[in-house]
Amino acid sequence: MRKPNLTLLAPLALLASSPPAWASDFVDTRVSFTFGDDDVLHESDTLQTVSPRPGFGERPGYQLFFENLNTRTTGRENELHLVVYKKAPGFFPKLTTEAAVALRLDLVALTSTAATGSKLMRDDGTYIRIAREIGAGNGEVVLFPLSTTRFRLGYLYALTWGDDEIFPKRLGPAPGLKLGFTQPWLRTFLGLKTATMQTVEPPVQQQTGENLAISHPETFYGALGGVGTTVGKLDLDVGGGWFQMGDNELSGVRGEPMTAVGGSGRVAWVDGIPVGLSADLKLFRSDPEFLETLNRPERYPGGFDWSASLEGDYIVQTLQDPDAGETQSTTRQAAPAAATIFRAKKGFWRFNLTGMVRSIEFMFHTRPSFVGGQALPEDADIAPELFGAVAVDRYLARWRLTPGAQIGVQRPASMTTRLDLATIGANPPAGDTGAQTLLIRADRSFTILPSGDEAVPIFAGKLSARWQVSPMVTLVGMAFATLDQNAIDPRPSQFGTSERRLLDQPLILGAAAIAQARF
Numbered sequence: 151m152r153k154p155n156l157t158l159l160a161p162l163a164l165l166a167s168s169p170p171a172w173a174s175d176f177v178d179t180r181v182s183f184t185f186g187d188d189d190v191l192h193e194s195d196t197l198q199t200v201s202p203r204p205g206f207g208e209r210p211g212y213q214l215f216f217e218n219l220n221t222r223t224t225g226r227e228n229e230l231h232l233v234v235y236k237k238a239p240g241f242f243p244k245l246t247t248e249a250a251v252a253l254r255l256d257l258v259a260l261t262s263t264a265a266t267g268s269k270l271m272r273d274d275g276t277y278i279r280i281a282r283e284i285g286a287g288n289g290e291v292v293l294f295p296l297s298t299t300r301f302r303l304g305y306l307y308a309l310t311w312g313d314d315e316i317f318p319k320r321l322g323p324a325p326g327l328k329l330g331f332t333q334p335w336l337r338t339f340l341g342l343k344t345a346t347m348q349t350v351e352p353p354v355q356q357q358t359g360e361n362l363a364i365s366h367p368e369t370f371y372g373a374l375g376g377v378g379t380t381v382g383k384l385d386l387d388v389g390g391g392w393f394q395m396g397d398n399e400l401s402g403v404r405g406e407p408m409t410a411v412g413g414s415g416r417v418a419w420v421d422g423i424p425v426g427l428s429a430d431l432k433l434f435r436s437d438p439e440f441l442e443t444l445n446r447p448e449r450y451p452g453g454f455d456w457s458a459s460l461e462g463d464y465i466v467q468t469l470q471d472p473d474a475g476e477t478q479s480t481t482r483q484a485a486p487a488a489a490t491i492f493r494a495k496k497g498f499w500r501f502n503l504t505g506m507v508r509s510i511e512f513m514f515h516t517r518p519s520f521v522g523g524q525a526l527p528e529d530a531d532i533a534p535e536l537f538g539a540v541a542v543d544r545y546l547a548r549w550r551l552t553p554g555a556q557i558g559v560q561r562p563a564s565m566t567t568r569l570d571l572a573t574i575g576a577n578p579p580a581g582d583t584g585a586q587t588l589l590i591r592a593d594r595s596f597t598i599l600p601s602g603d604e605a606v607p608i609f610a611g612k613l614s615a616r617w618q619v620s621p622m623v624t625l626v627g628m629a630f631a632t633l634d635q636n637a638i639d640p641r642p643s644q645f646g647t648s649e650r651r652l653l654d655q656p657l658i659l660g661a662a663a664i665a666q667a668r669f
Contacts, residue, residue, distance in 0.1 A: 175475040178231040179669050180223075186662025188212050191655060208258070212662055214610045214630060216504065216539035216558035219308040220428045226664060228257040231274060233434045244283035251276050251433045256477045273323070277433055287333035298326040298343050300431050303374055303389045304414045305461050308506070309430040309487050312391045314373055315516040316410060317345035319396055321367060330506075336379055343393075345371040350397035351405045371395040376414075385418040385425060385459075395467070395666070398523045400646075402478040403470045408523060410515065412465030422455025423493050447618070448500075448552075450545060455495045462488035466489075467511075468516050469525040471492070483525040485511035498545040500554075509534040510563045513594055520565070530567035533605070535592065537561065543614075550618040557611040562636065564605035565591040589636050597638050609633040625665040633657055 188211025189201040201211055208226050218224055232255065237248040254274040262269075273296040281290040294301060297314055304310035314324040328344035349368045376389025390413035398406045418425045465485050471481040489506040510532055514520050526532060543554025564585040588598045598606065612630040619625060635656045 182665045183665045188660040249278045273297040290330045292328040296323045305416045316393045320345040338377040340375040345397045388415040400523045402578045409468045414463045416461035418459035420457045423457040458492045460490045485515045487512040502541040505538045535563040552616040560608045621667045622668045629661040
C-alpha cells in the first residue's frame, strides 16, 4: 500500500486548520471528465505517439496545433489554484499594499506514483505589491519571492519569453522584482530577475595528469523593461530584455557565458474587443474585476466589434559556433517569431483569424538552441514553423449552445543537415546519421523523415459544440481530423529493414465528449 504524500497534504491542512479565511481568500478549481479517442483509424503500434483505444482521460492528441495559443492550458485540465490574498491601505496617503500566495495543484498528478512534489504543486505567482496613486495613475513595486513565470516579455502567450525557463539549469526558484508606472496615456515597467546555477569552468590539469572540472553555485541575472501607450484606438507596446543563461558546457567553449538579448513589440487597433494580456500573465487578486475573468461568460453586446494586432520577437543568443574548425569559438544566433491576429464579433457570431511564424531558434531558445549551447550550422537548410487558422462560432442564446468550427494549415519547422550523435543521441537507428531532414513539431518533438523526403503541410479541422448547463458546468462535444503526410510508421518494413517509412494512411480522425466544471 502506497503511503500518502504528507508533504503535499501539509499546505491543505494548514488552510483547513487556520482561523476563518479572509473574504479575499479563494480557490479557482477546474475539473474535467473526458471520454474519447484521439485516433480511431490507427492502432498504437502504428504511431510514434501513443493512441490507445477509446477511454477516459485527457490525451495530447486532442490538442491541435492552432489551439490555445494565448494560454498555457488546454481547458481540459484537472487542477486547482489555492490563493490566500490580502489587501490593506498603507499608513501613508494614497498608498496601498497587497500580497498573495498562489499555489497550483495538479489533481491528475495526485494519482501518479511517479509524480514528484514539483509536479504535484508549484508556485503560480506569489507576490507582494506596494502601490501609490500618482495623478490619474499609479506607481508600483511588485516583489516575486519564488517565481517570475507571470512576469515576462511578449504578448501572445505562445510567443512570450524571459520567464523562469530562460535560466535552463537553475537550481531553485527564479525570484525577481518589477517597477511599474501607469497613466491613462502611458504604461511602463522595469524588472530584475536572478537564478542560481552551477558555474562551468575550464578543466584544471592535476599533477597526476587528470583534468579536474571545477564548478560552484553562482548567481545569474536577467533585466527586462517595456513601455506602451494608447492613442485613440491604437495600442503600441515595446519591450526588451537581457539574460545570463549560464555557462556553456560544450567542449571547446566550456565556461563561456551564454546570453540572450532581444526585444518584443506589438501594434494593435482596438474597436470593442481588447487585446490585453493572457490571464496566465496576470497577478492573482481578489478584486471583483479579476475574479470575474476567471470564469467570465462571453458577452454579446450587439453591433460589430473587432481588433487586429501584429507582434514580433527578436532574440539574439551567444552560443558555440558549430562550423568545422570553429567549435572553440562562439557566435550569435538570432531567434525571431511573429504573429498576427484578427478578431471580430457581430451579433452572436464570433470570428478569429490567426497567422504565426516561429523559427526553430525561437522554439528552442530556452534550451538554448536545438543542440543545447550550440548554434545551428550555417550550411543547414532551415525552414520556420508557419501556420494560419480561421475559427467561427455562433451563440444560440435560447439553448445556451455554441457550435463552432476551426480549420488550419501548418508548415512544420524543418532542418536538413548532417546528423551526428550530438544531434540525435547515442546508438541511432541505421541510416539516421548523415544528411537528413528533421521535421520539428509545435511541441518541440521531432521526426527524422525518410531519406530524400521533405516536410509537407499539415491540414487540420475541428467541429465543436459547447453547452453551458449552469454557471459552473459546461458540456463539450468535439470531432476533429488531421491530414499529416509527414507521419512515420515505426514498425519494421515487410522486408525486415529499419528504413523509415511514411504511414500508408496519413489521416487522423478523433472525437471526444467532455464535462467541465469551474468554480
